[in-house]
Amino acid sequence: MLQAVKNQFNVTVKTIKYGLMREMINKTSFIMNVSFMILNNASFIIQWIVIYSLKDNVGGYSFNQVLLLWAIAASTYGFSHFIFKKSYSLSDIITNGKLDSFLVQPKNVLISAITSDIEVSALGDILYGYIVLAISGLTLTRFLLFTLFSITGAIVITDIAVLLGSLSFWFGKSDMIADTGNSLMTNFATYPDGIFKGLARILLLTIIPLGLTTYFPVWIITTFNLKLTLIVIISTIIITLFTFIIFYKGLRRYSSTNLMISKI
Amino acid sequence: MSVISVKNLSKSFKVKQKEKGFIGSVKSIIQPNYKVIKAVNDISFQVDEGEVVAFIGPNGAGKSTTIKMLTGILYPDSGHIDVLGIDPTKARKKLAYEIGTVFGQKEQLWMHLTAYDNFKFFSAIYDIPEKEAEKRIEELSKLFDLEKFINTPVRNLSLGQRVRCEFVASLIHKPKVLFLDEPTIGLDPVVKENVRKLIKKMNKEYHTTIFLTSHDISDIEKLCKRVIIINDGTIVMDDSMSNLKYHYMDKKIIEVKLKSKINFNNVKGIKVLKEKENNSRLEINTNETNLTTILKFINPENIIDINISNIPLEEIISAIYRKE
Amino acid sequence: MKKYLHIYKSELMSNLQYMLNIVFRLVNFLLLIFIFMNLWDYIYDNPNELINGYSKNQMIWYVIITEIIWGATDGRRYCRKISEDVKGGNIAYMMNKPYSYIGYSIASHLGETTIKTLISVIVGFAMGLFFLKDFPVLTLPAIVIVIISSILAVLINSLLVTFIGLISFIIEDSNPIFWLYSKMILVLGVLFPIEYFPGIFAQIMKYSPIYVTCYGPAKLFVDFSYSTTVEILLSQIIYLCIAWLMCHALYMKGVRKLNVTGG
Structure with a gap:
């Protein structure tokens, strides 16, 4: 079991390494991708400067906290898209029969499939996250907590992407649903939770687990809270397990019905 | 061994049927029509x-x-x-x-990597220890003549070399x-x-x-x-x-070019496949006649050019497909 | 003109079966508007307050209109398509067809997005009416002008995105440039009217694509006047011509380069 995990990890690291090597062949394009993504993210600071020029406090967040919110949202997104890029096109992988090549490998199908390519521009998101963290105040604890939550957050949003992508096992082509769900996560992740009221706020903190990926981390990094930290970690594990179960249920369906082959 | x-393997698919045109598109969303196809039937x-x-x-x-x-x-x-x-x-x-x-x-294969790195990647997928993998790659590259280009990125290889690497992988x-x-x-x-x-x-x-x-x-x-x-x-x-x-050996194809035309129709054991002026393509059934008889019938003096061959495998197989 | 209509029509038909998917993309749009309603709700202490000359309802209508127009272009996918045509060499096959590549791309792309846009118009307006219980006072000619101005905005935006996509002739990947362009429009144009920015910035923005692709039609919708109409429509027409010329020049340059290197 442990050996299997080690072997899987080994393959993933190699994939990332080789992917990076490929992207670095064209240096200009590589640097453009990363740096433009940083600029791209930075442009939203303007939006918040305008908003904070109208009010000192938006949804209970100071300007500094909004920066933190952005930082954590960006690196969460970055880690997820860098390492697990293919989870965002899982629907396509399933409906076009591209899972086959992973099924004949003696590795975990889900992990192999979603880590089979990297997104270089996501490095820009990760870097941006850390840059903004530095601007909003850098200490060792903040750095460690930030890294921890970027990773748990990345796992959670990857889980959601996989769950949405897995819908294709049952409903065929459903990439638009997945895209919608994924961008919904990103859209909400960059606004303070306090501006939402009532049901919307409850939904965001629970079913759409933005609490786990961005809001709680911002609260915890601002004032440390052990209980909330544990909740984040444990929930991440539970959601991940659930994701694996659903994916493998879908995979059984893929293997037993093969709805995907419309052209034999 | x-x-x-x-044993008795079967598999069928449901295939979505779509009717033509706009109405068909809408219909297929509301009430999809499935057809069951037996892809593999008790083999x-x-x-x-x-x-x-x-x-x-x-x-x-x-x-x-x-x-x-x-x-x-x-x-x-x-x-x-x-x-x-x-x-x-x-x-x-x-x-x-x-x-x-x-x-x-x-x-x-990863196009930007060398064949060697690619093989190392596949070794990792199959959990082959580093040392063993190196030995294996050396052995394979000798056997399949990859040594000259094993350290060239795959995208720079010719198609033939690339395919060879693909197989070795x-x-x-x-x-x-x-x-x-x-x-x-x-x-x-x-x-x-x-x-x-x-x-x-x-x-x-x-x-x-x-x-x-x-x-x-x-x-x-x-x-x-x-x-x-x-x-x-x-x-x-x-x-x-x-x-x-062997099953189809009882048939031969004769292509012949003659000095003067002969009527092959209604000759026992001969089926005319094609005829154009003095050129004929004939199928001979050797159960009903034999080649000596046929050659005598044509008269060697009359032949400009002749070619006798077996029925191509391709035709045999398509005949089997058609269940003839 | 007829051939572009035909290209447009055939794409439109083949996309009807994605109706369901369109609905899902709409959800995205809806939620975005929802976020803005919440945000402005939070920022405006009372609904009658004016910030930079806009009431809360005007601000929300403003975002609804700019979002519809921005969504109608669906630039991200479009830019990727163009740059793939350029990089993948598809463009070489299009070159000797009896139509202009630029016209073809825009017609076929807008054919894909039209249904989505119409639905987002309906949903956007329904949402505005439902939550705000308020609609700007507009006469019939004003409505026509707003529609014309919106269509011009979409066309200009599509041309500018085409231009960015065609930059792939020069640098390998033009997508990063599109991100910057889209962020500029989104942050500076879609979310806030020009009046929200301090003097010199507002002045610069008046000459930027933001003015013709976002601000123009939305401003006319929430705060109509004939004097702004003239100014906006005129700028849009000038922009349309410039954008088309830019695309055409870049395309010609790219094609020449393609001929030299043999694609």
Whole structure:
């Protein structure tokens, strides 16, 4: 079991390494991708400067906290898209029969499939996250907590992407649903939770687990809270397990019905 | 010893039917219309260790479906599969260590990496320890003549070299059975020949059992001692290559160019396939007549040019497809 | 003109079966508007307050209109398509067809997005009416002008995105440039009217694509006047011509380069 995990990890690291090597062949394009993504993210600071020029406090967040919110949202997104890029096109992988090549490998199908390519521009998101963290105040604890939550957050949003992508096992082509769900996560992740009221706020903190990926981390990094930290970690594990179960249920369906082959 | 054994294997698909036009599009969203297609219908066969078997049939006959079931990608509706003593539906991963697959033109190599790095990557997928992998790569590159270009990025290789690397990559983990789905599709004749040599060599050197599907009859003619023909999901023939040819040996094709025209119609044992001025293409049934009689009938003095041949394998096989 | 209509029509038909998917993309749009309603709700202490000359309802209508127009272009996918045509060599096949590549791309792309846009117009307006219980006072000619101005905005935006996509002739990947362009429009144009920015910035923005692709039609919708109409429509027409010329020049340059290197 442990050996299997080690072997899987080994393959993933190699994939990332080789992917990076490929992207670095064209240096200009590589640097453009990363740096433009940083600029791209930075442009939203303007939006918040305008908003904070109208009010000192938006949804209970100071300007500094909004920066933190952005930082954590960006690196969460970055880690997820860098390492697990293919989870965002899982629907396509399933409906076009591209899972086959992973099924004949003696590795975990889900992990192999979603880590089979990297997104270089996501490095820009990760870097941006850390840059903004530095601007909003850098200490060792903040750095460690930030890294921890970027990773748990990345796992959670990857889980959601996989769950949405897995819908294709049952409903065929459903990439638009997945895209919608994924961008919904990103859209909400960059606004303070306090501006939402009532049901919307409850939904965001629970079913759409933005609490786990961005809001709680911002609260915890601002004032440390052990209980909330544990909740984040444990929930991440539970959601991940659930994701694996659903994916493998879908995979059984893929293997037993093969709805995907419309052209034999 | 049988390496692959298949008993009463069946698999059907539901295929969405779409009616034409705009109304059809809307209808197919609201109430999809499914048609059940029996892709594989109660087939059974066995493959022994070291055999090279061709699994052929027209498009949509169930070839790919069968290969997918044998490799654990698809589960059968009913029937039993045993590959190397493993049930693919129960232990897909375990089976994956033992088999190799090459699916037509789907490239599995990283283009920007050297062949060597690619092989290292595949070694990692199959959990082969570093040292062992290096030894294996050296051995394979010697055997398949990759030494000259093993350190060149794959994208800079010629198609032939690339295909060779592709095959070697699938041998890195010493598979006992190799599944090849259309291994020569879309390749030019020279590369095709190259691939065939490669497959022969794999079989000879490592005694690898090879199960291949192909549309290209010459692949089969040159590689396989045994042919399984599948059509409409059922096996219509499972026989040795020599038997297959032998069955159709009672027919010969004569192409002849004459000085003066002869009427071949209504001559016993001759079927006129084509006739144009003094040129004729004839099919001779040697059960009803023999070549000596025919040649005498034509009169050697009258012949400008003549060519006698067997019926091409391609025609034999399409006759089987048509169930003649 | 007829051939572009035909290209447009055939794409439109083949996309009807994605109706369901369109609905899902709409959800995205809806939620975005929802976020803005919440945000402005939070920022405006009372609904009658004016910030930079806009009431809360005007601000929300402003975002609804700019979002519809921005969504109608669906630039991200479009830019990728163009740059893939350029990089993948598809453009070489299009070159000797009896139509202009630029016209073809825009017609076929807008054919794909039209249904989605119409639905987002309906949903956007329904949402505005439902939550705000308020609709700007507009006469019939004003409505026509707003529609014309919106269509011009979409065309200009599509041309500018085409231009960015065609930059792939020069640098390998033009997508990063599109991100910057889209962020500029989104942050500076879609979310806030020009009046929200301090003097010199507002002045610069008046000459930027933001003015013609976002601000123009939305401003006319929430705060109509004939004097702004003239100014906005005139700028749009000038921009349309410039954008088309830019695309055409870059395309010609790229094609020449393609001929030299042999694609």
